[in-house]
Amino acid sequence: MKPTPTYANKPTSDNPRDVEAWALAEAARRLISAGHARDAEALQAALQLNQRLWTIFQAAITEEDCGHPPEVRTNIAALSLLVDRETTARLIDLDFDKLETLVSVNRAVASGLTAQGEFIAQQAAQQAAASQAPAPQGPAGLRPAAGAMPRPPMAPAGTPDSAPVNRESLRISI
Secondary structure (H helix, E strand, O other): OOOOOOOOOOOOOOOHHHHHHHHHHHHHHHHHHHHHHOOHHHHHHHHHHHHHHHHHHHHHHHOOOOOOOHHHHHHHHHHHHHHHHHHHHHHHHOOHHHOHHHHHHHHHHHHHHHHHHHHHHHHHHHHHHHHHOOOOOOHHHOOOOOOOOOOOOOOOOOOOOOOOOOHHHOOOOO
16 A cells, blocks of 8 residues: 655645645646656656546546536546546656646646635625625616625726636637
């Protein structure tokens, strides 16, 4: 039986989304570290860790009690196939210069998990504040519909990020 790997740092939250983001970032960090050190053994260990992590994600989306909608599950499955192919190729050639795809995928997914978690927390705080304050009045005295979710904050017009991003409609095809 293999010993449990030790971690330089550990997730600071018990929230599953935060733990997943931490695990992806840790796997990316290990890939980068092995690549910079040009250590084949460390690279192989980092690739195997990354592969186990993505296998856990694959298994989770096939569970009956998975709460994600079908399109999200499909996107995760497609992304995990890309990671599987790339990881297998790197395990075969141990090319230190071809790790960017795996690192980028892990960082992007970790960033999305973190951003989504921050947005959900922000919404909860806004809803809590709204329930304590009198309902805001819109133009002509109209009130927002009961239960309406606040819109995500948008960057000021004229900035590069001013176009709204609909993350739910993104589709990944390989």
